Structure formats: structure tokens, C-alpha cells
Amino acid sequence: MDGPGAEAPVEERPTLEELYRRHSRWLTAILRRRFDPQQAEDLMQETYVRLGPYQARGEVRHPKGLLLRIAENLAYNQARGARRDRRRVDRLAEVSRCHEPYTDAEQLQALLFKQVVEALPQPLRDTFMMSRYAGMTYGEIARHCGLSEKAVESRMSKALALIAAWMRD
Structure with a gap:
């Protein structure tokens, strides 16, 4: 993935479907080793959704590296969101304890x-x-x-x- 000035000619760009056929098994195998199967499947699908704009601009020069980076970022964002949700639930539980009837x-x-x-x-x-x-x-x-x-x-x-x-x- 290089800057905007390094776009490949449209006829030389692999389509998103071609990238999926070439690399989906590889990416799925890596993600399944790191995450549970359902999360790995979700990450893989979302990774290809996020790959679309890069492919459209012709910025996919090293597809495996880009796919892996996108998937790792998605996993990190999901984990951060889960931590934030747990903190929110903990705060709500604490507030609800404050409203329990007094002895x-x-x-x-x-x-x-x-x-x-x-x-x-x-x-x-x-x-x-x-x-x-x-x-x-x-x-x-x-x-x-x-x-x-x-x-x-x-x-x-x-x-x-x-x-x-x-x-x-």
C-alpha cells in the first residue's frame, strides 16, 4: 500500500473477489489460531469490507500484509469496545446499588x-x-x-x- 500517486492501472488491479479467492483461506487460518471461530469469521468478513476502498484506489500492493493489519486493527477495536462496555455495565451496577433501599x-x-x-x-x-x-x-x-x-x-x-x-x- 503506497501513497495515492502510486496507483496501479485499473486493468492490472485484482478485483476484490480475486483477492478474496486468493487469500481468504490463509487469513481465516491465521484468525482462527488467534480468536474463536465465530469471531475469526466475523473479522475476516469485515476485513474484506474494509479492504474494498484500498482495492478501488489501487493501493493494494501487499495484500496479505494489508489484510492482516486490517484484521488486527478490527480485533483491537472490538476488544477496546468490549472493555468500554464492561466498564459501562459496572458503573450502571454501582449506580443501581446506590438506589437500593436503605436498611x-x-x-x-x-x-x-x-x-x-x-x-x-x-x-x-x-x-x-x-x-x-x-x-x-x-x-x-x-x-x-x-x-x-x-x-x-x-x-x-x-x-x-x-x-x-x-x-x-
Whole structure:
């Protein structure tokens, strides 16, 4: 396969059918050694589909090398897609576990936490809520409240210490 300027004359180009007849058994044998028979068959068929544009442009100078490269790339893309699909399924399973009903102990713990946060002094509660629930950074909270970042850090430290102490009791 050379660049576009190295096209073979149309009459000298083997057709896709001729390339298939010449090389399909060879390619199938290689793919079956590397993959299960069904995947090998699918890869072989898709490889010839992908070979079509190269053949039409007359860019097939070393058919075996090109066929093998196309098949390997297809196999790699399939494996990458399968990994991506497994990660997606794992993430969905994790999300669905998050929506399972709480046990009585978990509900009691969540209720206690809510009461503890509500019992914090107003400045500490506001700072805690902006950080943990609104997702604001200390710098954003400082600008919003007209405080220094050090003051925000101090409020968060006090809020976390109170929450931890109350939750232990």
C-alpha cells in the first residue's frame, strides 16, 4: 500500500473477489489460531469490507500484509469496545446499588447525620453545606461570604470536628 500517486492501472488491479479467492483461506487460518471461530469469521468478513476502498484506489500492493493489519486493527477495536462496555455495565451496577433501599440502621444513621448538620451554628452549617452539597471550593465560599480562605478552612475544621464528635456519641 503506497501513497495515492502510486496507483496501479485499473486493468492490472485484482478485483476484490480475486483477492478474496486468493487469500481468504490463509487469513481465516491465521484468525482462527488467534480468536474463536465465530469471531475469526466475523473479522475476516469485515476485513474484506474494509479492504474494498484500498482495492478501488489501487493501493493494494501487499495484500496479505494489508489484510492482516486490517484484521488486527478490527480485533483491537472490538476488544477496546468490549472493555468500554464492561466498564459501562459496572458503573450502571454501582449506580443501581446506590438506589437500593436503605436498611433501618442506614436510615437511622442518615437521620442522625441530618440532625447533627442542622444543629451546627449557622456560619458553620452554611460553610459545610456550600462545600459538601453545593460543591463550592474554599475560594468560592470565601468570595461568596466575604471571608478569607483561612476563615473558611477554620469554619470547615470546626464543623467537621463537631459533626465527628456528635456522631461518635
